Amino acid sequence: MTATARLIDSHAPQFASGCTSRPILRERGQREVFCGLTGIVWLHRKIQDAFFLIVGSRTCAHLMQSAAGVMIFAEPRFGTAIIGERDLAGLADANDELDKVVTRLLDRRPDIRTVFLVGSCPSEVIKLDLSRAAQRLSRQFAERKVRILNYSGSGIETTFTQGEDACLAALVPEMPQETSADTSLLVVGTLPDVVEDQFARLFSELGLETVGFLPARRSTALPVVGPGARYLLAQPFLGNTARALEERGATRIAAPFPFGDEGTTLWLKAAADAFGVDDFHFRTVTAPARERAKRALQHYRETLSGKRIFFFPDSQLEPPLARFLSRECGMELTEVGTPYLHKQHLADELALLPETITLSEGQDVEKQLDRCRETKPDLVVCGLGLANPLEAEGLRTKWAIELVFSPIHGYEQAGDLAELFARPLRRTDRLEV
Ligand code: SF4
Secondary structure: OOOHHHHOOOOOOOOOOOOOOOEEEEEEOOOOOOOOOHHHHHOOOOOOOOEEEEEHHHHHHHHHHHHHHHHHOOOOEEEEOOHHHHHOOHHHHOOHHHHHHHHHHHHHHHOOOOOEEOOOOHHHOOOOHHHHHHHHHHHHOOOOEEEEEEOOOOOOOOOOOOHHHHHHHHHHOOOOOOOOOOOEEOOOOOOHHHHHHHHHHHHHHOOOOOOEEEEOOOOOOOOOEEEOOEEOOOOOOOOOHHHHHHHHHHHHOOOOOOOOHHHHHHHHHHHHHHHOOOOOHHHHHHHHHHHHHHHHHHHHHHHOOOOOOOOOOOOOOOHHHHHHHHOOOOOOOEEEOOOOOOOOOOHHHOOOOOOOOOEEEEEEEHHHHHHHHHHHOOOEEEEHHHHHHHHEEEEEEHHHHHHHHOOOHHHHHHHHHHHHHHHHHHHHHHHHH
């Protein structure tokens, strides 16, 4: 029996087989998504001694400034090395330019311990080999104990959360090898510090002693990995990171994702079972936080219950969020679109989704817009590019990117997560009064 089957709450609607075997509508066409550079916004907040150097164009720099908003006024830990016309025309050696930029940066910022060279569409188009550049610069700055890594944040065939996946996958080879035969738990996926602290406390109360988080707050304090490591994904978009961890011997603990009371309980329970935590002890430790989450959600059920929601593919968080909104908030799901569907990582989520929904992967935006208009949902979750036109047509929207920027994991954030969906519905109700 899986953790999913054991802990289904009595208050939630239940679905015998879920949609594990149902057909998935796969579409390939024009897409409306942000690129992987966007991940730098939350990654740079989390890894506090890292600098993200985008090797890109002015467009990339503008995207980052708009996405990061007010933070450009603070001492930044991200920037763009602009590939100029001379680089594009092959008149300048882009590698020389890059070396100069990194040297200037590290002279000015001795606090930086890791520099990520982040590839973009322009750097990929001119075939700038950032992996070789990172190796060369790592050797150059080895004495200063600065690590230079690289990953791609380009918008060619990616969606915006893949930037985090690529960044964490680049960190995996740098993780120290475990030295003891003991098993350890590794929580994988960027969590705001406050959420990480809450989970760390719960794991500690459950009796789990060795718990690491990837990414860690400091790039020099990466958790250990090896055959004794069991990892728990906190985000559903980390396929490459998961593969890299498995290559180092770690084993995945299958679970739904920690959104809402139910998702968080099943996620924690999966870890607790993997480490042999007694069921009664588990219930005792989690009961107060579960109660708080249930009370917080109660407040939003009146606004959300019975409302129909349509998800455009954007963040890859769509299936777990749909599960949360359906089972804990009483919302009616119409179409749940996601850019990529990792069947293994999402198996426990898919089993909890109702049979009646359309589950779609990829995008052909015009066709999907037609389906959305036909469905006439109460709320549409979509990217920024689609939100304004849909609002102009009278549909209420929620920006998918806000869900990635906000702390939404865990018991204490369950109410805040529901609030993110309730706000646009209440806003329209108020306008209509
Ligand atoms: S990486 Fe590509 S998609 Fe992203 S901002 Fe730069 S040019 Fe645009």
